[in-house]
Amino acid sequence: MAARKPTGGNTLPQQGKVRNDIAAFVRKVGRLARPNAAEDGRLLFAMDATMSRQPSWDLAVSLQAEMFEAIPRDAALQVQLLYFRGLGECRASKWVLDAKALARLMSGIACQGGNTQIGKVFAHARDEHKRRRINAVVFVGDAIEENVDALAARAGELGLMGLPLFLFQEGHDTRVEAAFREFARLSKGAYARFDTSAPRQLAELLRAVAAYASGGRPQLKLQASDAAKALLTQIEGR
Template sequence: MAKTDDRQTEAQNTRLTPGARESAGVPVSGGAEVERFLAAARAMPPARAADGQGRLAFALDATGSRQATWSLACDIQADMFAAAAAHGGLDIQIVYYRGSDECRASLFVKDAATLGRLMRKISCEGGLTQIRRVLAHLSREAERTGLKAAIFVGDAVEEDAAELKEAAGQLALRGVRLFMFQEGHDARVEDVFRGLAAVTGGAWCRFDARAPDELRQLLAAVAAYAAGGRVALTARRDAGARRLISAMGG
């Protein structure tokens, strides 16, 4: 993409506004009718843009000690575009939070070079998690663009688990699957991440940043799914795809 397009993409980064119920357009309940609706939403194939490409939101925790994992993500994000190329391509949006009150999202971009330039302009800063704001943004994107798949990479949860689960319920109602990738072994983080993935019919997987191929394969597997659906995912033979299929319930 030309440099002018890159600058335009950066300039139009969206600042995500706070609010505990920003995206609560439909209340979540435990009734059978809602359960049937959720099941139908999860069965929907990934959305595609007007030009035939799939869409994927790539969200990361960019606080404090996350710089090494952020740098790794910068290095391997190109594999997501490569994995999607055989299935019609993929538009990817980067979403991140850092500091005391910064939570932003880029426009959807179509190539690894542009996404890499955007990501390398960002450095990690200390702060608390803002997962609720990320989920609210994803809900709005689902309504605006038809987004159906989102990745989240992180190692901490410092928010109310019930509120996060409610926000994930809103995503499920909109047919968005969450793929929650956890670094580390914190038991509470695992419980929350697993719960958010389960509510949306997505998947939870643990990874080790010291083994970059783990995360590389997981990201590529989600990208293949976002571009070509379950058929594209099951066509992959690598360990990341097998782990993802297993985490999604086979």
């Protein structure tokens, strides 16, 4: 199916009708590039928004602002939200620099039943990275309903492009864990599991990746959390 491109932001091939209120909001939160935008770190924040993820989505909404707090004062971090849900809906916002704008965008999205679309996440990351470098991709999810070998090939492609995947798993599905760990290895990124009953866990993971996206390994090393140390150990071992 041909890609649909509403004026509000980037969009991926999808089926069904896209909510007009979300499309309108994406237009409003788009930010003009800063004069030094080429020097800003860029982080793609991708989330599974299928029905099982609503508690985790609500948690991420409440914690996402902490990503911006982890970067140096003389730096900036551009974040793009990408989510999938429902019958083929997979959408990306414009790049934003404002934590409040990102929170408003996330809070306006409700999770819907549907299958995973991780392949679209990896494809979008590849295409965006070709246009302008992305420093890191975060993916938060709890399931895989796609061909793992095909996804692994795409993760390897991202690794060859210098784009690491940071995969955060909710739950204890061993098949998902094995796949996420392989995607992280192939892309030269990192894997971690989090528990919604321990919100600080996810907060520390998001802060650690934001630090990496804004300043690379040196900035990540300045983070004192156990999550940052664990991610750094994986990255340096690639």
